[in-house]
Amino acid sequence: MSDLIAQLAVFGIVNGFGYAIAALGLTIIFGVMRIVNFAHGEFYMLGAFVAATLIATTGVPYLVAIPLSSVVVGVIGIASERVFIAPLHNRSHLTLLLSTLAISMIFLNAAELIWGSAPRVITSPFEESLYVIGPVFLTGQRVFIVAVGIVVVVGLGLFLKYSTAGKIIRATAQNPEGAALIGVNIGLVRSMTFGFGCGLAALSGALLAPISMTYPVMGQALAIKAFAVTILGGLGSLPGAIIGGLTLGVVEAIAGGTLSTAYRDLFSYAAIIIVLLLRPQGLMGAAR
């Protein structure tokens, strides 16, 4: 039994890194733009499909397809912000929310038109290797996801803390008017941040694709999870997104494996409701 739990917990951590990467994207977008990106799941989905298409049409290896797909989707994110969000930026939050919902529907339907609704499989070279750590079995792909997750988390932290671009992003999040007054083009920062957040969602999608299925509505469940993670961790908190992602991954894996897989997704909703009831600022967040 404890072997099973260990196995499930490790699988949960792997998924959790995937959720955390996507949730970091959602969090950084929220921090700078004060909007919840309802299209986040679709950018996640696009990450998987663009990677699959790159592999199929150009024959690039999976390892190259991942960053390439993240960049392509990031650029799509920037374009979406310019067209659907920037012109509305001084409107109400609800208007912006609806606009991201529109982006979500556009990409969902476009994906069905382009790629069809049948699931497809992305194969990763890492799937062929198997690691055994005590009672736990892991494919190379899962190890790879964790490794990329750690690199992203550490890299993003260093980028935001020490680079000039990172400081400009934080400054804009903390005080947009103050940022404009020191000469920051905050419209540009918004677009780039949105694209960057979407690129993180895409990275998550391309990473998780080989251990799940790729199909147009795949982003919807992920979006709910990413929302749950950001609420768990405290909206706008980056450490919260990481801890929230790992927590949700582990809890749902253990519950899904020991109770019933039918309950898996239930936990995202339950987490949202419980945290909002008991600790609206999130596990890590301070009250804003």
Add this chain to the structure above:
Amino acid sequence: MALLQVEDLRVRYGEVAALNGVSLHANKGEFVTLIGANGAGKSTLLRTISGLSRGYRGTISYQGSRIDRLPVHNIVSHGLVHVPERRSLFPDMTVAENLKLGAYRLKDKSSFPSKMAQVLDYFPKLEERKYQLAGSMSGGEQQMCAIARGLMLGPELLLLDEPTLGLSPLLVGMLGKIMKTLHGQGLTIILVEQNAHLALSLADRAYVLERGAIALEGTGKELASSDSVRKAYLGL
């Protein structure tokens, strides 16, 4: 030609008119102050000059070219720096980081260390507080930090909105001296002040703003001796 020329500027917030055709100017090297009651439109005027608000009529020219349709960051990069009345610092960053970001648009990066030394010399308090988070400082300290950050860019024209608000009399005196020094070095300043004594004593020229329009204009001395100003703003 004036460094800054505002002509018939009109601004409204929804249905509320805030400026009803304001014209004013500041010559290069001049110290201009603006006094007026609460809600007269002083902050709105500065915000519209720096691009944070938009007028629906009128023009703003700086160094001979129109800036009234330029985005804020563009106006800043021409050396027009606005230190607004509300807190404009980055609260979760240190004083040093705030000051460093103030020089973000500085064209000559090599002058950064001397700029930094200069503002820390003006505001020694900030030297002590260098590694403290800006948001955790007192209101007065934050005010000083905001002005210091504005100076980091090496502005040509400085718009100051009630910089003495919430400062102790000692600090008000100190800030007055600093503004005088900056003016002496050739900086053009437009100062909005509730403290009319201070404002009129510093000013080369001053304007009185009433309900969104210029009511009086003159040298600091002229306005300080005008009956209506003495009654309404100096409490004499």
